[in-house]
Amino acid sequence: MLDLAPSSPCARQLDPHQGMGRQAPVCDGHVDLELAEMSRQIRLCAKTTVFAEGARADAVWSLDSGSVLLSKLLRDGRRQVIGIAVSGDFLGLPMQSANGFTATTLTPVVLRRFDRVRFADLLNRTPDLMRQVFETFSQELVLAQDHMLLLGRRSAEEKVAAFLLHLRDRWAPLQGLTSRIDLPMTRQDIGDYLGLTLETVSRTMTKLAQRKIIAVIPDGVRILDAERLARAAGL
Amino acid sequence: MLDLAPSSPCARQLDPHQGMGRQAPVCDGHVDLELAEMSRQIRLCAKTTVFAEGARADAVWSLDSGSVLLSKLLRDGRRQVIGIAVSGDFLGLPMQSANGFTATTLTPVVLRRFDRVRFADLLNRTPDLMRQVFETFSQELVLAQDHMLLLGRRSAEEKVAAFLLHLRDRWAPLQGLTSRIDLPMTRQDIGDYLGLTLETVSRTMTKLAQRKIIAVIPDGVRILDAERLARAAGL
């Protein structure tokens, strides 16, 4: 997880998906300053697009709060959500001149905008920053690989169960490891994330609810039996 | 594409998936030397595993020739191929202490082995090398995102068609853009890559062959109508 916010230099949060091998955080006042002056804080309300697939990418972003849906579109309208960004995540590829996906806010968000070229430039001049972003991307890659396994080889029930557990873990550092999971997205969004239709997502959830594994509540679910949910996910 | 081979310093090949924004290649003799002395060339024959998912990752690799299948396993045996590495590709995450996937040779390969920790160390001391690996990983991420779209939202026919075109493009820099596509893997491997069964892969291919879009030949296919194949892939 990156911390590019100048207001909290060196106050790095824990990353749940962090492997080992992380060195001590970088605390270079000069870099923080330069990041600060090249960034602009932006607030967006829910359901607005930060940037669109295919458009020229003249910025990269760091997400300070809220969550953002990342999706790719097939020309006939079929959509695949390739990730869900949360607080602390980094959006965009510094070396890529066009966006490979669309970013849509799920909740109100506050993010910092960096001019892509200037950021890439700073990256090349600042090995420590590069290392941070590099590690972030390594993590992204691991998550993407896990998701490929899910998309290609798991059943609907396994997908939904794994999704709920994944979301819980991903939001744990922000809101603690509670049994209540917020779902600030529609069934359609979830389906597009899991490679299912919205009806299948709905059906699968009610089936899990009937078995008392979860309870479906407004704007979220409550995990009743984490043990069995994990088993339903295929562990 | 990385070139970590000391025998051909600075002779960098073209990457077909390369976006823009690439700077001039790095030509630091000192780094090349250090890479050389920490690497060991290894030859493996086909169908051997380079490293296994879950095992301690004490090395990272650079693939000099041949191709390697990258796959993840579900506890009950279901498998997902998450990528196919070809000449010039980089294998393994320098900052990750355990392998997230298994690497199996498809053909005889020659690769260079680097001690992971020493490589990560060199990476931190050598911004230019870090930048190279960083760009490689950015590309990997883009490929992974494309593959998620394929796995989640494409039909069997679209998957197979897209797969063939993808392979052609990926091998183009090595063997030119011919109509003949080598398939040094089984239908099972292809199915595990596309999230299909081997039977569906076979059926889909013969269907494409019946329509004169491709011809199935021993150990590969020949593209008869690239236009229509692209259309079958959903463009």
Added chain:
DNA sequence: CGCGGGGTTGAAAGGCCTCAAAACGTGTGG
């Protein structure tokens, strides 16, 4: 109060999978 977006539920269809058998190709040994 009526409208619209999101969610749930039902019935039917279809695409892909499962199971099974036969065809094919290749290397081995008689």
Added chain:
DNA sequence: CCACACGTTTTGAGGCCTTTCAACCCCGCG
């Protein structure tokens, strides 16, 4: 040189899971 064995590929029939299409419910809001 042929017979055989083994692994891979193809082909077939049947079934299941997910999708499709549709109706209905719920709730917030103009």
